[in-house]
Amino acid sequence: MQNKLFLFIFFLSSAVFAQTGGYWDKERATTKELTVGAGDRILASTEELPLGTTELVYRITLLDENQQMANSLVSLLKAIPDPSGVSQGSAGAVFLLSKISGDDKCKYAVFSDKDNAIAYKSDGKTEKACLYQDNPINKEAKLLSVNKSTCFKSGVLWFGFESKNWIMKQRIILEVVPWVDSKLSTGWNIENRKSVINLCKTTDLAKKLGDADEYCVCVQSKIQSQYRFKEYEELLAAEKTKAFRDAGRACYTETDAATAIYAKLRLDAAQLTAKAKYADAIAKLQTIFNENKANAADYSALGQNYIFTRQFDKAQNLLREGEKQYPADLLIQLNLAHALLLRGNYSQAKGIYKKYKTQNATDNLSWQAKVNADFAAFKKAGLSSEDFDRILKTVE
Numbered sequence: 001m002q003n004k005l006f007l008f009i010f011f012l013s014s015a016v017f018a019q020t021g022g023y024w025d026k027e028r029a030t031t032k033e034l035t036v037g038a039g040d041r042i043l044a045s046t047e048e049l050p051l052g053t054t055e056l057v058y059r060i061t062l063l064d065e066n067q068q069m070a071n072s073l074v075s076l077l078k079a080i081p082d083p084s085g086v087s088q089g090s091a092g093a094v095f096l097l098s099k100i101s102g103d104d105k106c107k108y109a110v111f112s113d114k115d116n117a118i119a120y121k122s123d124g125k126t127e128k129a130c131l132y133q134d135n136p137i138n139k140e141a142k143l144l145s146v147n148k149s150t151c152f153k154s155g156v157l158w159f160g161f162e163s164k165n166w167i168m169k170q171r172i173i174l175e176v177v178p179w180v181d182s183k184l185s186t187g188w189n190i191e192n193r194k195s196v197i198n199l200c201k202t203t204d205l206a207k208k209l210g211d212a213d214e215y216c217v218c219v220q221s222k223i224q225s226q227y228r229f230k231e232y233e234e235l236l237a238a239e240k241t242k243a244f245r246d247a248g249r250a251c252y253t254e255t256d257a258a259t260a261i262y263a264k265l266r267l268d269a270a271q272l273t274a275k276a277k278y279a280d281a282i283a284k285l286q287t288i289f290n291e292n293k294a295n296a297a298d299y300s301a302l303g304q305n306y307i308f309t310r311q312f313d314k315a316q317n318l319l320r321e322g323e324k325q326y327p328a329d330l331l332i333q334l335n336l337a338h339a340l341l342l343r344g345n346y347s348q349a350k351g352i353y354k355k356y357k358t359q360n361a362t363d364n365l366s367w368q369a370k371v372n373a374d375f376a377a378f379k380k381a382g383l384s385s386e387d388f389d390r391i392l393k394t395v396e
Helices: 002-016 075-076 090-096 114-123 190-200 214-224 229-233 237-254 257-274 278-290 296-308 312-325 330-342 346-355 367-380 388-395
Strands: 021-022 030-036 041-045 053-063 104-111 132-135 139-145 158-164 169-181
Touching: 030 041, 030 158, 041 114, 053 075, 053 104, 053 158, 075 169, 090 214, 104 114, 114 388, 132 139, 132 169, 158 169, 169 346, 190 214, 190 237, 237 257, 257 278, 257 296, 278 296, 296 312, 296 330, 312 330, 330 346, 330 367, 346 388
Parallel strands: none
Antiparallel strands: 021 169, 030 169, 041 158, 053 139, 053 169, 104 132, 104 158
16 A cells, blocks of 8 residues: 555656656666676766756666666656656655665766776776765665756766675666757757857848847747757758758748848938939839838839939839829829929929929928928039929929
8 A cells, every 4th residue: 555655646746747848868878787896996888978968867776696677767767757756855766766786885976077987996086076975875866967967068977886895796787867858959059059140140131130139049940940950060051051041031021120121221221312322322222122112202212312313214103103002192292293394394293393382291391391402402413404493483
């Protein structure tokens, strides 16, 4: 009855603390039977710990000559969904201990460095051990965690044993089973994720953004979902470029990257127009049109820059197109009137100037004031018309 109650309590505690973020890696578990001479010391290394190992359970059992292990550590861990089932007090640890053990005892030490382990075999000193048991034991079971132990400095651990039987040799069974975190097993630790994000920030698209963090985190996340880090590192340069390009295209629309880039292009174009660098401003605005993201203000701004560069037909055609999409936008109407006037179509231009003279061209600028300001800018840029004064009288 007591045994049944113990098992019930143990499995209940395991279920409560169970997680689904990893697994016991039985394929890379270590099981070794060692024979150590009377009073001697011996070393045993674990298998290479898999990438993403965050905890491991080890068990040490000393057996008499004819004894056999009742249950392997791997088989016992099948009942424990995650390391918390081992670390919740004594129940889990007791459950992992061997049901049998011999009378012999030993001391042991654990090393993350092979040279330190070899030195221990020679002199028995434990100063450089990451863990040691100085009280002789005949069985032991413990959980080691990356966050709580200095043992995880390399992919292999070294166990050193010292026999306390000064007459006869001993049999020692060493079992080590690693717990692998599923996310960390992909190799995408903090430093590796940072390396991809930093590389992303050097791309042309990222440089166009004022703040590329959100965009580059998105790119890194998509690459991480497609490749383990080792696979990513082994990609050819062309393959890596494609991976960045594919992720970038998706993140361009999923984040605010597109909005930020268009806003930057508009700001740059406005500054270039103010500096009379009209061709450069046209190039900036044309990028927005090429991606079919132009709004009413873009039609007006590009049409105005076409006027400044004396491309009146281009301006007229573009602004007619803008008029169809945004018939209520008065800046499009105003620039269309400018293009018609400078192209020599006075009567058509006059009709537009007169039609809207009682309205505001913008939120805080009247139609008349905007016409005056534009005519002054045209004159400064070397554009003039004998009809400017006639139009100004029309809009008074």
